[in-house]
Amino acid sequence: MKLATRKNGTRDGELVIVSRDLKTCVPVPGIAKTLQAALDDWDALALRLESAYQELNQGNVGTAEAFDEAACHSPLPRSYQWADGSAYVNHVELVRKARGAEMPETFWTDPLMYQGGSDSFIGPRDPILVAQTKGWGVDFEAEIAVITGDTPMGVSADNALGHVRLVMLVNDVSLRGLIPGELAKGFGFFQSKPSSAFSPVAVTPDELGDTWRAGKLHLPLRSWLNGQKFGEPNAGVDMTFNFPKLIAHAAKTRPLAAGCIVGSGTVSNKLGDGPGKPIAEGGVGYSCIAEIRMIETIQDGEAKTGFMEFGDTIKIEMHSEQGENIFGTIEQEVRQYGGA
Amino acid sequence: MKLATRKNGTRDGELVIVSRDLKTCVPVPGIAKTLQAALDDWDALALRLESAYQELNQGNVGTAEAFDEAACHSPLPRSYQWADGSAYVNHVELVRKARGAEMPETFWTDPLMYQGGSDSFIGPRDPILVAQTKGWGVDFEAEIAVITGDTPMGVSADNALGHVRLVMLVNDVSLRGLIPGELAKGFGFFQSKPSSAFSPVAVTPDELGDTWRAGKLHLPLRSWLNGQKFGEPNAGVDMTFNFPKLIAHAAKTRPLAAGCIVGSGTVSNKLGDGPGKPIAEGGVGYSCIAEIRMIETIQDGEAKTGFMEFGDTIKIEMHSEQGENIFGTIEQEVRQYGGA
Numbered sequence: 088m089k090l091a092t093r094k095n096g097t098r099d100g101e102l103v104i105v106s107r108d109l110k111t112c113v114p115v116p117g118i119a120k121t122l123q124a125a126l127d128d129w130d131a132l133a134l135r136l137e138s139a140y141q142e143l144n145q146g147n148v149g150t151a152e153a154f155d156e157a158a159c160h161s162p163l164p165r166s167y168q169w170a171d172g173s174a175y176v177n178h179v180e181l182v183r184k185a186r187g188a189e190m191p192e193t194f195w196t197d198p199l200m201y202q203g204g205s206d207s208f209i210g211p212r213d214p215i216l217v218a219q220t221k222g223w224g225v226d227f228e229a230e231i232a233v234i235t236g237d238t239p240m241g242v243s244a245d246n247a248l249g250h251v252r253l254v255m256l257v258n259d260v261s262l263r264g265l266i267p268g269e270l271a272k273g274f275g276f277f278q279s280k281p282s283s284a285f286s287p288v289a290v291t292p293d294e295l296g297d298t299w300r301a302g303k304l305h306l307p308l309r310s311w312l313n314g315q316k317f318g319e320p321n322a323g324v325d326m327t328f329n330f331p332k333l334i335a336h337a338a339k340t341r342p343l344a345a346g347c348i349v350g351s352g353t354v355s356n357k358l359g360d361g362p363g364k365p366i367a368e369g370g371v372g373y374s375c376i377a378e379i380r381m382i383e384t385i386q387d388g389e390a391k392t393g394f395m396e397f398g399d400t401i402k403i404e405m406h407s408e409q410g411e412n413i414f415g416t417i418e419q420e421v422r423q424y425g426g427a
Numbered sequence: 428m429k430l431a432t433r434k435n436g437t438r439d440g441e442l443v444i445v446s447r448d449l450k451t452c453v454p455v456p457g458i459a460k461t462l463q464a465a466l467d468d469w470d471a472l473a474l475r476l477e478s479a480y481q482e483l484n485q486g487n488v489g490t491a492e493a494f495d496e497a498a499c500h501s502p503l504p505r506s507y508q509w510a511d512g513s514a515y516v517n518h519v520e521l522v523r524k525a526r527g528a529e530m531p532e533t534f535w536t537d538p539l540m541y542q543g544g545s546d547s548f549i550g551p552r553d554p555i556l557v558a559q560t561k562g563w564g565v566d567f568e569a570e571i572a573v574i575t576g577d578t579p580m581g582v583s584a585d586n587a588l589g590h591v592r593l594v595m596l597v598n599d600v601s602l603r604g605l606i607p608g609e610l611a612k613g614f615g616f617f618q619s620k621p622s623s624a625f626s627p628v629a630v631t632p633d634e635l636g637d638t639w640r641a642g643k644l645h646l647p648l649r650s651w652l653n654g655q656k657f658g659e660p661n662a663g664v665d666m667t668f669n670f671p672k673l674i675a676h677a678a679k680t681r682p683l684a685a686g687c688i689v690g691s692g693t694v695s696n697k698l699g700d701g702p703g704k705p706i707a708e709g710g711v712g713y714s715c716i717a718e719i720r721m722i723e724t725i726q727d728g729e730a731k732t733g734f735m736e737f738g739d740t741i742k743i744e745m746h747s748e749q750g751e752n753i754f755g756t757i758e759q760e761v762r763q764y765g766g767a
Contacts, residue, residue, distance in 0.1 A: 098467055098684070127438055165684055167505045167546030170617070194612075201614040202542040206507030206684035217680065218581055240764055241558055262680060272534075274541040275615020277510070281680045340557065340602060340621045344438070344505055344546035424580055 088140035089290045090253065091415070092122050092160045094210065099123060100160045104140050105288050109415055112154040115139055122162050122289070126345040129236050129252060137291075156415045161208040161285035162255055163234065166346050169205035169283065170337045171230070171259060172198050173352035174328040181355070181362055181381045198328045198336045201275045203259070205348065209282045211415065214422040215260050215395075217281065224263030225395040225421055229310045229374035229403045231322050232257045232350040233330050234289060238343040247331035247338070248302055254295065256286035256308070256414050257350055258403055263377055263394060286403070287415030298408065302329030306413075308354045310374055311402040312395075317379075318372030320356035320363065322405075353378070395421045428480035430593065431628045431755070432462050432500045434550065439463060440500045444480050445628050449755055452494040455479050462502050462629070466685040469576050469592060477631075496755045501548040501625035502595055503574065506686050509545035509623065510677045511570070511599060512538050513692035514668040521695070521702055521721045538668045538676045541615045543599070545688070549622045551755065554762040555600050555735075557621065564603030565735040565761055569650045569714035569743045571662050572597045572690040573670050574629060578683040587671035587678070588642055594635065596626035596648070596754050597690055598743055603717055603734060625688075626743070627755030638748065642669030646753075648694045650714055651742040652735075657719075658712030660696035660703065662745075693718070735761045 089107060092100035093114075099121040103112040118135045119125035125132050142148050173179055176194055183190045209215075217225055234253040242250065265279035298305045305323025309316070328336070333349050343349075354374045356363050362382050364370025373379050380390035395401070403417040429447060432440040433454070439461040443452040458475045459465035465472050482488050513519055516534055523530045549555075557565055574593040582590065605619035638645045645663025649656070668676070673689050683689075694714045696703050702722050704710025713719050720730035735741070743757040 165507045167507060168544055170544075173614075191612075197612075199612055199614050200617050202544060202617060204508055204510075204542060204681060205545075206687055207682050216580065240556070265680075270613045272531075272537075272539055273610045273613070273615070274513075274539050275613070277540050277542060277677070278679045282682075337617070339618045340605075341544060342547050342622075347546055 088137050089288050089294060090122060090125070090136070090162060091154070091288045092162050092164060093158055094160045098165060100164050104136060104143055105154050106143050107294070109154055109156070109288065109412060111143060111151040113139070113143055113148050113151045123166070123346050126234065126236065126252060129345065156287040157212050159287040159415070160210045162253070162289040163285070163346060163348065164208055166205045166208070166348050167344055168347040169203035169350070170200055170347065171203050171350035171352060172200045172328060172333040172336070174198065174326050174333060175352055175355040176327040177325050177357045177362070178353045178355035178378060181378055184381065184385060195327060198333055199352070200333065200336055203276070203280055203283065207282050209284045211284050211287045211417040213284060213419065215281070215419050216422055216424040217262070218424050220394070220396050220421065222264045226261045226263050226376045227310065227395070227401040227403070228259040228261055228353045229308050229318065230257045230259055230351045230353055231304050231308065232285065232348050235334060235343050235345070235347045235349060237345045238334060238338050238347070240338055240340065240342045242335055242338045244331040244335040247334035250334060251292055251330060253289040254292060254299070254304065255289040256403055256405060256417060258284045258401065258417050258419060259350060261375070284417055284419060286417055290413060294413070298323070302331040306405055306407070307371070308374060309404050309406065312376070313399055316366050316372065318366065318374045320354050320371045320374060322351065322354045324356050326351065397421055397423055428477050429628050429630045429634060430462060430465070430476070430502060431494070432502050432504060433498055434500045438505060440504050444476060444483055445494050446483050447634070449494055449496070449628065449752060451483060451491040453479070453483055453488050453491050463506070463686050466574065466576065466592060469685065496627040497552045499627040499755070500550045502593070502629040503625070503686060503688065504548055506545045506548070506688050507684055508687040509543035509690070510540055510687065511543050511690035511692060512540045512668060512673040512676070514538065514666050514673060515692055515695040516667040517665050517697045517702070518693045518695035518718060521718055524721065524725060535667060538673055539692070540673065540676055543616070543620055543623065547622050549624045551624050551627045551757040553624060553759065555621070555759050556762055556764040557602070558764045560734070560736050560761065562604045566601045566603050566716045567650065567735070567741040567743070568599040568601055568693045569648050569658065570597045570599055570691045570693055571644050571648065572625065572688050575674060575683050575685070575687045575689060577685045578674060578678050578687070580678055580680065580682045582675055582678045584671040584675040587674035590674060591632055591670060593629040594632060594639070594644060595629040596743055596745060596757060598624045598741065598757050598759060599690060601715070624757055624759060626757055630753060634753070638663070642671040646745055646747070647711070648714060649744050649746065652716070653740055656706050656712065658706065658714045660694050660711045660714060662691065662694045665696050666691065737761055737763055
């Protein structure tokens with residue numbers, strides 16, 4: 088089934104069930120008022136939500152309304168955990184290569200993961216608000232994320248897959264200019280990660296059919312920067328750590344509570360043994376600006392593509408093999424915080 | 428006023444108002460059922476909560492019950508953000524000195540802060556569950572923490588103090604054996620920080636009188652390891668970054684939502700220009716085992732005090748100048764996860 092959260096002036100918004108074609112929706116206050124409430128009591132409520140979803144798809148719901156992605160908040164407007172992995176190790180290797188640093192071999196066996204801020208997500212069409220672009224290096228990062236149910240401490244990767252409740256897309260905005268200073272301090276990202284935005288719709292894994300297999304989502308993740316196709320790497324390719332492995336990593340020393348979001352990190356594909364090619368050269372492109380800048384640096388000695396400026400836009404979507412928009416569209420513009 | 432959350436089988440527990448002397452309490456479902464609900468609507472509810480608190484203190488509440496700290500969860504059993512600073516730079520300098528590393532000068536001007544897991548806090552009397560102690564280096568960290576209201580992005584330190592809603596204590600359990608590997612990866616703590624526990628009671632700053640000044644809490648933070656006094660450093664001394672500065676740091680690039688918890692980091696006092704002395708030598712001791720191990724390493728070439736083993740206990744309290752227990756008592760035992 089497909090679920091979304093409509094903005095309604097409250098902190099957690101209003102849960103709606105969305106039809107498979109994203110055309111209609113219906114609130115289900117008799118089952119759950121918010122997505123967190125549904126996740127908190129998933130075992131008792133999932134079948135009822137699924138049943139309402141089937142009715143909606145069959146056109147049997149008289150109270151169905153037109154679904155407006157622009158009226159949506161992120162599926163969880165705030166969550167209790169946002170644990171973002173870096174599962175496409177190719178992305179990490181490229182970053183390091185660009186600055187001439189070796190990558191430890193353990194990066195291929197032990198997932199990188201950071202704890203993100205989760206109290207103030209923004210909606211999929213909300214502006215990316217920053218105080219300045221100069222020196223901050225505003226970048227998008229297109230990723231896949233899953234929402235888990237309650238997951239016990241020490242869960243094995245073999246048992247983790249069953250704890251995935253929902254799948255969605257995320258734009259994990261990064262301030263590249265603030266990252267080196269923060270990472271040098273050793274405590275990870277904080278100021279370099281402003282509020283993330285998620286796709287309008289979160290879907291249960293069964294909606295993804297055979298493209299959801301081996302704990303990965305095997306479809307291209309498409310992004311457009313200022314209306315120009317920028318990337319369409321396949322999220323099922325070159326994902327060194329699948330979602331069950333990321334979940335097991337996150338849960339090694341503490342349980343994960345219902346509604347925990349686990350991210351894949353920036354989706355990135357290699358080309359043979361080398362880095363991927365830009366879209367303009369016939370490649371699959373990239374899911375963040377930093378990556379094309381690394382390629383440019385490696386090839387030409389300097390980065391030519393700039394980071395995002397005020398007024399720049401980023402659009403992120405994923406389409407099924409039949410060409411349907413699965414999760415709705417993330418589309419955001421960079422704007423000055425406190426500005427007009 | 429003083430607030431606590433009683434375990435009642437739900438994820439967020441039941442908000443109770445607690446009398447100043449911690450002897451009685453009363454639920455206030457007509458005002459707010461949970462602490463998060465109170466924080467979400469603080470401006471509208473705080474005066475009503477305060478009024479109920481005054482009635483309770485005056486013995487006018489017929490439905491008042493005995494307050495049982497052991498029945499409490501952490502004030503927020505789960506929260507949307509747990510941002511822990513490292514404001515006692517002395518602590519950081521000691522860690523570095525013990526391993527012969529220089530500390531960058533910027534550590535005195537730019538706060539260290541990490542994003543902690545906040546979806547599965549444990550109660551103040553709940554056991555510290557770990558799969559193993561061998562090699563993991565189970566340590567306590569006694570800290571002060573504040574809960575903020577909604578705080579705008581880019582708030583100045585001058586304006587941040589007014590966003591503090593509540594103050595409490597925290598045991599930020601750390602797995603010292605897992606820290607070096609995680610920090611070397613550059614993404615900060617994750618597995619090395621299992622679930623934190625907070626004091627049974629959170630209090631509004633006015634409860635602290637003059638001991639809450641200049642954005643710091645000027646009282647000794649006392650801890651006992653296996654019943655032996657281990658530390659009583661003054662939380663108002665050697666705190667390089669006060670809470671307003673920590674809040675401003677956390678909010679530099681994104682807003683903080685109501686219920687965000689900001690921690691001070693391990694409370695640590697210097698002695699003159701040098702490290703503090705153990706309690707046994709007449710000093711104020713330490714708020715974590717790692718620190719005494721560093722002192723031992725610096726003085727004797729090796730650490731003698733071991734980390735916590737199964738069955739070891741840690742107790743943390745803070746007393747007013749009149750000797751009253753302000754926040755109730757954190758008291759936890761290390762137990763094997765999945766064990767008896």
